[in-house]
Amino acid sequence: MYPVTAAFLSALRRSHVVTLQVDAYRGSTLLKADLPVSGGAVTVDGGSQIRRTLALTVADPSLDPKLDPAATLAPFGSELVVRRGIRYPNGQTEWVPLGRFRIETVQAAVAQNAIEVTGADRAATVKDARFTAITQANTANSVVQEIRRLIQEALPGVPVTDLTGATASTPAVFWERERWDAIEQLGQAIGADVYFDSAGNGVIAPAPTVSTEPAWMIDAGELGVMVDGSRETSRELTYNGVVAAGEGDGDTPPVTATVWDTNPASPTYYLGPFGQKPYFYVSPLLTTVAQCASAARALLGRVTGLVRQLDLSCVPNPALESGDVVRVRFPDGTAETHLLDSFTVPLDPSTAMSLQTRSPEPATE
Structure with a gap:
């Protein structure tokens, strides 16, 4: 936030x-x-x-x-x-x-x-700056440095802040045309999101999880900010494992790693009644088992977070950012911790703000 x-x-x-x-x-x-x-x-x-x-x-x-x-x-x-x-x-x-x-x-x-x-x-400007020829990654750079280079080639001088601390090296890969796709692949290889913040600066941030401290309370009642809301529980797009793999060269099989939801208290526990439902991810940037495992862990936090979804309207808080953790307390007293996926901030003083959230956690009193 x-x-x-x-x-x-x-x-x-x-x-x-x-x-x-x-x-x-x-x-x-x-x-x-x-x-x-x-x-x-x-x-x-x-x-x-x-x-x-x-x-x-x-x-x-x-x-x-x-x-x-x-x-x-x-x-x-x-x-x-x-x-x-x-x-x-x-x-x-x-x-x-x-x-x-x-x-x-x-x-x-x-x-x-x-x-x-x-x-x-400003991601639109970077996205438009497509490669005009097949381009090789600079293997002398770390992944963070390579992301920064690709952004600043399109937007010279624009700050790009790294919040991950990742030091992984950039593998020898080639990109054909799409600059932003290359940036996303690099980010996923270190379990990071890459975006432009509210000030127009680039950010490389760890993929969000609900384990961080809530940034804001959205609650009903006196001095509450909630206007309305609806809740949905679904397993349609929910997975409890991720299989991440590199790309083989034809002679050797690709490196791979599998990460499951191993929390017995989780509703998507991989040995529980939910069953086993893996999500598959392949990237040429994954060249070691450790890189595959890191990418799989980052993706797991996203694909298991669809058990509970909320559509809310509330008093606008323009300071929020997608990926923030919010605590939602309903009129019946139950509360849930959610990741903020998307929201709309109105540019007038009277319209409510709409939010869409998700969480793998059950409600608590």
Whole structure:
């Protein structure tokens, strides 16, 4: 979760004044500050290559770029920096960034006297920078260094922070075309997610699990933030084992490792009534048994986390990030710890925030 003060989290549970700001940039040059925004939303989806996307209504038809590539809202390199905050009674505002978005489309809604803008985070720029020839990985780099190199080739100077501490070396592999697919493969080889955060910077982070301390409580009742919710329990996309393997060369079999859910208290315990249901993952970046085992353990945390799913609406907390752990307490007093998969932050002061979560853990009192 983006770091905010205790006062910010406390204010979310009471009546508070919401502030919004959207500024337009081209590179480091501010084109226009505080665009007139009448609505929209930022959607964050940890399962998507482009984690953060923007839908925005600009209440000024004069900003329609038409055919001018240098216009403020022209989709030729302009970026929108979006913030949502709380203004305190003393007049000070605490801001939370919601993302830095490349403008993708602009549509003039004549009847509504407004402009509809869509945007995507900086992963879209990296994704577009496809390899023009078969490219070999730099084996002199660690996997973290190679991820950073591939990102900064497309976005020179953009910070890429590593939170994994991984030191594994990059194997000798070739990539044909898709740069972001190569980055994802490298991340999976060290059990990491790679994404752009709310400030527009690259992050290499360990795959999330529910074992970390909850970042926020979503609860009902007095001073609670929950508006509504539904619960679903399903085994359709749930697995309790992962088989991770490299690619053989035709003469020798590929290296492989299998990891099971070995917790007897887990509803997906591999020797329990759930049965055995393995998930298979193959990557050319896995060249040792240890690498296969690391990748399998990281994936296991995701594929066993689909036993319990929640769709919630609550008071918007713009500081949340996909992969955060949240504690959810229902009106009947039961509580569950969940991973936050995706959510939508509205760009208006009155709409509730929608969230989708998952958890392998049963409810507790």
